[in-house]
Amino acid sequence: MRSFASLLLSAAFAASAVLANPIRARSPYSVKETHFAPREWKKLDRADGESVIQLQIGLKQGNFDELERHLYEVSDPSHARYGKHLTAEEVNDCVKPKEETTNQVLEWLRENGVEPAGTTSAQDWIIVHLPIKDVERLLDTEYHNYRHDDGHMVARTTHWSLPRHLHRHIDTIQPTNSFFRAAAQKADWVVTDEAEEPASYQTPSDPAVAKVCNVTSVTPECFATLYKTKGYKAKGGPKSSVGFTNYLGEIPIRPDTKLFLQKYRPEAVSSAYSFKQYSIDGGPVQDGPLTYNQSTVEGISNEANLDVQAISGISWPIKITSYSTGGSPPFIPDLSTPTNTNEPYLAWVNWLLEQKSFPKVISTSYGEPEQSIPPSYAKRVCAQFAQVGVRGTSLLFSSGDRGVGGTGKCFSNDGKNTFKFLGDFPVSCPYVTGVGATMNFEPEESAYRAARNVSGVFRDLYSSGSGFSDYFPRPKYQNKVVPAYVKSLKGQYDGLYNKAGRGYPDISAQGLYFAYFWNGTEGVISGTSASTPLTSGIIALVNDALIAKGKPALGFLNPWIYSKGYKGFTDITKGFAYGCTADNKGFPVQEGWDPVTGFGTPIFPELVKLAGGHHH
Numbered sequence: 001m002r003s004f005a006s007l008l009l010s011a012a013f014a015a016s017a018v019l020a021n022p023i024r025a026r027s028p029y030s031v032k033e034t035h036f037a038p039r040e041w042k043k044l045d046r047a048d049g050e051s052v053i054q055l056q057i058g059l060k061q062g063n064f065d066e067l068e069r070h071l072y073e074v075s076d077p078s079h080a081r082y083g084k085h086l087t088a089e090e091v092n093d094c095v096k097p098k099e100e101t102t103n104q105v106l107e108w109l110r111e112n113g114v115e116p117a118g119t120t121s122a123q124d125w126i127i128v129h130l131p132i133k134d135v136e137r138l139l140d141t142e143y144h145n146y147r148h149d150d151g152h153m154v155a156r157t158t159h160w161s162l163p164r165h166l167h168r169h170i171d172t173i174q175p176t177n178s179f180f181r182a183a184a185q186k187a188d189w190v191v192t193d194e195a196e197e198p199a200s201y202q203t204p205s206d207p208a209v210a211k212v213c214n215v216t217s218v219t220p221e222c223f224a225t226l227y228k229t230k231g232y233k234a235k236g237g238p239k240s241s242v243g244f245t246n247y248l249g250e251i252p253i254r255p256d257t258k259l260f261l262q263k264y265r266p267e268a269v270s271s272a273y274s275f276k277q278y279s280i281d282g283g284p285v286q287d288g289p290l291t292y293n294q295s296t297v298e299g300i301s302n303e304a305n306l307d308v309q310a311i312s313g314i315s316w317p318i319k320i321t322s323y324s325t326g327g328s329p330p331f332i333p334d335l336s337t338p339t340n341t342n343e344p345y346l347a348w349v350n351w352l353l354e355q356k357s358f359p360k361v362i363s364t365s366y367g368e369p370e371q372s373i374p375p376s377y378a379k380r381v382c383a384q385f386a387q388v389g390v391r392g393t394s395l396l397f398s399s400g401d402r403g404v405g406g407t408g409k410c411f412s413n414d415g416k417n418t419f420k421f422l423g424d425f426p427v428s429c430p431y432v433t434g435v436g437a438t439m440n441f442e443p444e445e446s447a448y449r450a451a452r453n454v455s456g457v458f459r460d461l462y463s464s465g466s467g468f469s470d471y472f473p474r475p476k477y478q479n480k481v482v483p484a485y486v487k488s489l490k491g492q493y494d495g496l497y498n499k500a501g502r503g504y505p506d507i508s509a510q511g512l513y514f515a516y517f518w519n520g521t522e523g524v525i526s527g528t529s530a531s532t533p534l535t536s537g538i539i540a541l542v543n544d545a546l547i548a549k550g551k552p553a554l555g556f557l558n559p560w561i562y563s564k565g566y567k568g569f570t571d572i573t574k575g576f577a578y579g580c581t582a583d584n585k586g587f588p589v590q591e592g593w594d595p596v597t598g599f600g601t602p603i604f605p606e607l608v609k610l611a612g613g614h615h616h
Contacts (some may be wrong), residue, residue, distance in 0.1 A: 006473070013030075016294035018091075020502060023045055026163060026165055027164040027165040028163070028347070029140045029161040029162065029163055029167060030161060030162075030164050030167070031159050031160070031161045031374075032160055032161055032167055032170070032173075033157060033159065033172075033176075033177060033374055033376055034125070034158060034159040034177070035158060035159070035177040035178070035374035035375075035415045036158055036414065036415050037146055037156065037158060037179050037413065038179055038369065038371060038372050038413040039148075039411055039413065039417065040148055040149045040150075041146045041147065041148055041179050042144055042146065042147050042149075043144050043145075044144060044145040044146065044147055045144065045145055046142065046143070046144055046145075047132050047143035047145050047155035048132065048145055048155070049131060049132050049133030049136070050131050050133070051131065051132050051155065052129055052131050052132075052334075053129070053130065053131075053132060053135060053175060053500065054117075054127060054128075054129055055124065055127070055128045055129070055130060055173060055174070055175070055553060056125055056126075056127055056174050056175075056346060057105065057126040057127075057128065057170060057172075057173050058124065058125055058167065058170065058172040058173070058174075058376075058377075058380045059093055059097040059101050059105055059123070059124050059125065059126065059169060059170060059171070060096060060097060060098075060101050060169050060170065060171055061094075061095040061096075061122075061124050061171075061383065061512055062094065062095060062096050062097050062098050062101075062117060063094050063095070064094070064095060064383055064386075066094050067091065067094040067095055067383075067386060067387065067390060068095070069392050070086055070090075071386050071389055071390040071431065071556060071558075072476075072559060074086070074390060074392075074555065074556075075389065075390075075555055075556040075557075075558070075559040075560060076559045076560070076563065077559070077560050077563060077564060078563065079161035079346060083392075083551065083552035083555070084552075085390060085391055085392030085552060085555055086390045086391055087391070088121075088353070088356065088391065089221070091122070091353070091387050091390060091391060092121055092122040095122045095124050095383075095387065096122050096124065097123060097124055097169075098125055100169075101169040102123060104165065104169050105126065105166065105169055105170060106126075108163060108166060109128065112137075114128050114130065114134075114138065114252060115128070116612075117129045120350055120353065120354065121353075121354055122353070125350060125525045130265045132155060133459070139157075139160040139161055139162070139173065139176065140160070140161040141157045141160045141161060141176070142157060143155045143156060143157050144156065144157070146376075147322065148179075152476045154175070154177065154179070155175075155564075156175060156177060156178070156436055157176055157177055158177050158536040159167065159177060160173060160176040160177060161173055168370065169248045171376055171379070171380050172374070172376040172377045172379075172380050174346070174377050176374075177374050178372070178373045178374055178377050179372040179373070180344070180368060180373060181575050182544060183234065187452040193522050194514045195216035195217065197215050197216055198215065198439055198440060198448075198512070200440060200445065200574075201215050201440050202440070202442060202512065203442075204441045204442040204446070206442060208225055208271060209222070209225055209226060209441050209442065211346060212290045213225065213226065213227050213441050215439070215440060215512075215513065217511055217513055217515045217524050218512070218513055218514055218515060218524075219264050219313075219515045220264045220265050220314055220574075221264065221510075222315030222328055222441075222510075223313070223314055223510060223534060224314060226441060226510070226601075227509070227538060227601065227602050227604050228451070228603055228604045229314060229538060229541055229604045229605065232541060232545075232604065234315065234316070234317055234318055234541055234544045235544055235547070235548045235549060236316075236317035236318050236319065236544065237544075237548065238319075239360070240318045240319065240360070240540065240543060240547055240548075240551075241254050241318060241319050241320075241321065241358075241359035241360050241361070241540070242311055242315055242318055242319075242320055242321075242359050242360070242361045242362070242363070242536055242537060242539075242540035243320065243321035243322070243323060243358065243359035243361070243362040243363070243367070244307040244308065244320075244323070244362065244363040244364070244365075244533055244536070245323045245325065245348055245362065245363070245364045246283065246303070246304045246307070246320075246322060246323065246324040246325070246326075247283075247325055247344040247348075247366050248366075249284055249298070249300055250300055250301055250303050250304035250324070251284050251285060251300065251301050251304050251324060252275070252277070252301070252304040252307065252308040252322050253286075253289060253290055253301050253304070253305055253408060253518075253519075254272050254273055254287055254288070255272075255288065255289045255520070256289070256290075256301075256305050256309075256517040256518055256519065256520065257271075257272035257305065257308050257309055257517070258272035258273070259311065259517045259520065259522075260272075260305075260309045260312075260516060260517040260522075261309075261312060261313070262516075263517075263522075264313055265313050265316060267316065268313070268316035268317070271312045271316055271317070271320060272429070273287075274311070274319070274320075275308065275319070275320035275321065275322055276319075276320075276321045276322065276616050277321075277322045277323075277324065278321065278322070278323050278324070279324050279326075280323060280324065280325040280347060280348055280351045281326035281351075281390070282326035283323070283324030283325045283326040284324055284326075285322075285324055288566070289451065289520065290519050293356050294529065295519045301518065302518055302525060303365060303518065303529055304322075305478065305516060305518050306365075306514060306516050306527075306529060306530055306533065307322075307363060307365060307529070307533045308320065308322065308524050309514075309517065309532075310514065310516075310530055310533035310534045310537065311518045311533045311534075311537040311540075312537075313537070314534060314537035314538060314541070315537035315538070315540045315541055318537075318540050318541070321331060321358075321359050323348060323351075323352070323362075325344045325347050325348040325351075326344075326347070327478060330494070339395070340606065344366075345364075345366075345381050346377075346380075346381050346384065346532055349381065349384040349385060349387075349388065350384060351386070352388060353384065353387055353388065356414060358388075358391075358393060359393065360392065360393055360394065360395070360540065360543050360553035360554075360555075361393065361394045361396065361536045361538075361539045361540045361543065361553075362388075362393060362395055362396070362477060362536070363396050363532050363533045363535075363536035364395070364396065364397045364398070364426070364532070365398045365527070365528070365529030365530075365532050365533065366397075366398070366529075367397060367398060367399075367400055367424045367425060367426060367427055367465070368424065368425065369405075369409075369422045369423070369424060369468060370422070370423040370424060370425040370426075370428050370469060370471055370543040371412065371413045371422065371423075371470065372413075372425075373425055373475060375471045378425050378426075378428075378429070378471050378472075379471065379472075381426065381429070382426070382429035382430070382431060382432075382472065383431075384388065385426070385429055385431045385432050386431040388564045389431050389432075389553075389555060389556030390555075390556070392542070392552060392553055392555040393553075393555060393556075394433060394492065394539055394553075394554055394555060394556065394557045395431070395432040395433065395556075396432070396433050396434075396435050396532050396535060396536045396539070397426050397427040397429075397432050397433070397434055397435070397463070398427065398434075398435055398527070398528035398529050398531070398532040399424065399427050399434045399435060399436045399437075399464060399465035399466065399504055399505040399508075400424040400464075400465020400466075400527075400528060401437075401461075401462050401463070401464070401465060401466065401526075401527050401528055402422075402461075402463065402465060402579050403448075403461070403463030403465065403466055403576075403577040403578040403579030403580070404421040404422070404466050404467055404496075404578070404579045404580055404586030404587065405421050405422035405467075405579045405580045405586075406422070406460075406499075406579050407451065407460070407461050407579065407580070408460070409579075409580075410579070410580040419496070419580075420495075420496050420497070421466045421467055421493070421496045421497045421579075421580065421586065422467070423468060423469045423470055423471075423497075423498075423501070423504075424465055424467065425469075425471070426500075426503060427465065427504045427505065428467075428471060428472055428502055429472060429502075430468035430472050430475040430502045430558075431556060431558075432508075433506050433507065433557045433558055433561070434504035434505035434506050434598065435505055435506070435508060435509065435528060435531050435532040435535045435598075436464040436465065436466065436504075436505035436507070436511075436528060436531065436596055436597050436598055437464040437508060437509070437510070437511025437512065437526075437527065437528045437530065438508050438509060438510055438511060438512075438529040438531070438572055438575075438597060438601055439510065439511065439512035439513075440447065441593065443572070443573070443574055444510070444570065444572055444574075444600075444601055445572060445574035445575040445589065446463075446464045446508070446511045446572060446574070446575030446576065446577065446589050446596045446597050447463070447464045447526065447528075447531075447575075448462065448463045448464070448575060448576070448578055449461070449462045449463075449512065449526065461578060462512075462526055462527070463576075463577055463578035463586075464505075464508065464511065464528060464531075464575075464577060464596055465503065465504075465505070465528055466504075466505070466577030466586060466587050466595045466596045467497060467503070467575075467577075467587070467595055468497045468498045468499065468501035468502065468503050468504075468595065469498065469501040469502040469503075469504070470498050470501060471501075471505055472501060472502040473500055473501060474500055474501060474502055474503065475502055475558070477558050477559045477562040477563070478502065478503060478562065480562070481562065481592060481593040482503045482533055482593070484592070485503070485590065485592070485594055485595065486499045488590060489587075493586070493587070503593075503595045504595060504598070505528075505595070505596075506557070506558055506561055506562075506598040506599065507535065507561065507569055507597075507598040507599050507600065507601070507602070508531060508535075508572065508596075508597040508598055508600060508601055509531040509534050509535045509538070509601050509602060510531060510534060511526060511527055511528050511529075511530045512530075512600070513525075513526055514526065514530040514534075525600065528593045536604065538602050538604060538607075539554065539557070539602075541604065542554065542604070542607045542608055542611055545608045545611075546608075546611055546612065549612075551612060560611070561599060564610055565607065565610055565611070566593070566599040567606065567610060568602065568603050568606035568607035568609070568610045569598075569599040569600040569601060569602055569607075570600045570601045570602075570603055571591060571592065571599065571600045572589055572594075572596075572597040572600045572601065573587075573589060573590065573591050574589055575589040575596060575597070576588050576589065576596065577595070577596045
């Protein structure tokens with residue numbers, strides 16, 4: 001190992017001849033990863049070599065297997081360590097790269113005149129800021145501009161290389177070949193009189209439900225009645241907490257939330273102004289109403305408003321935290337500012353892991369086709385989520401709104417355009433809890449609304465997201481239920497999905513026609529981006545009951561749900577996942593677990609009892 005002084009000297013020397021060709025390397029370069037651009041992205045001209053990007057280098061973690069073992073032990077109710085979550089320091093000890101890894105990667109960067117701009121406290125990610133032309137030389141690749149069908153532009157490549165001796169030390173480097181679009185999982189906001197009663201709707205026979213539940217505008221009082229949180233008085237102590245994430249420039253609007261709570265949960269009005277907002281990587285925050293430009297030109301904050309209103313409507317007085325992560329177009333870079341790379345989950349989760357503490361439940365209503373992200377990157381982001389779970393926080397992600405893949409979208413990006421169902425990420429990560437959507441009340445069934453034209457506006461098909469991961473194998477906790485479901489299909493859809501993959505969602509809740517306010521006006525909105533914050537609020541109440549008894553919060557939910565918690569959910573047995581082709585019904589909803597509604601919808605008092613919080 002060379003001395004530190006000689007390293008500094010070589011860094012100074014290399015910096016003066018920044019990336020003089022050819023790169024001196026201890027071993028020849030070879031391709032580390034190839035990943036095609038999905039069909040929605042069109043390749044254009046070469047990217048501007050002067051434009052500076054923030055490069056995130058994911059070093060191989062020292063002992064992830066050990067971290068995963070801890071995660072499953074502290075999350076398994078039958079294990080002696082159940083609930084004994086790890087501290088930030090203990091987590092960092094597990095994932096910190098081996099010294100050889102760190103040294104070799106730093107040596108390679110320094111030989112090429114590159115100085116790290118920062119690193120995570122576990123030192124498992126190194127951040128560097130470089131002009132694209134230097135990144136091209138460092139990774140032996142070429143960046144092009146790609147345009148998404150929606151007009152969004154990114155600079156990307158389809159493959160990148162490393163010196164051979166570094167392949168085992170570096171898991172991933174981004175932005176290179178990932179085609180994130182991080183869409184909010186929402187069908188669309190409509191004014192209330194456009195909401196149509198589903199054809200399958202039956203009036204509830206339970207008079208309490210019938211009295212407060214209107215299928216074309218579902219309110220907090222309906223949710224509280226349906227899922228039996230009504231009458232529970234949350235203690236809302238300092239440890240009771242729930243958070244939600246915002247991306248793509250979305251901002252929760254306080255005056256709208258105030259109008260919503262005034263109408264539906266008057267005692268909770270103060271929470272419209274008391275929730276905390278954090279800005280990460282320049283994410284926007286504001287306290288006032290939407291501006292004219294935000295409401296008419298950009299049309300933002302339907303999603304963020306839905307999140308904060310769904311959570312505060314059910315979980316008051318539990319304290320709420322909002323995270324806004326930058327990475328939203330339009331972004332006008334200058335040479336000194338790294339271009340927004342729009343890879344929001346990693347920026348968010350790495351920021352979160354640096355904090356001493358964070359909410360016990362965090363809701364995320366965003367996702368995209370798994371295949372738009374290279375496997376190496378998806379796996380590393382998922383591994384970061386495991387670090388959050390082992391520290392005692394439940395991460396809930398929406399399962400998507402396109403059923404098994406969306407109309408006309410079901411093609412692989414393997415260069416062959418094979419017809420197949422498309423899984424979604426991050427919900428496909430085995431360390432998070434996926435939430436699907438239901439509609440109607442007695443019985444609830446999986447959420448679905450056919451594509452249609454409403455007063456000249458085309459409304460896309462909406463169907464609760466459903467499926468199996470192509471990247472993540474089926475986790476142990478699913479071994480009892482998923483093979484049984486696959487077997488029941490008797491070979492239907494063979495070849496269109498990965499039978500051995502992680503199935504999702506795990507659970508579900510209402511997700512059609514939520515009443516909410518936007519830009520001073522009431523309307524309704526649908527999506528698994530509604531069911532996810534609603535469920536997060538209910539899990540926060542379960543935690544509240546546990547914390548009041550001096551018990552730890554639930555943390556990573558899935559091992560508990562699959563072993564005993566499932567008894568606290570109403571099994572949904574009606575419906576299908578749709579998508580792919582117009583008449584194509586995808587996976588059917590069935591008794592027990594299914595990949596459309598998971599184990600079903602929450603029964604709050606039962607969940608509290610099963611978790612050991614004794615609901616009175």
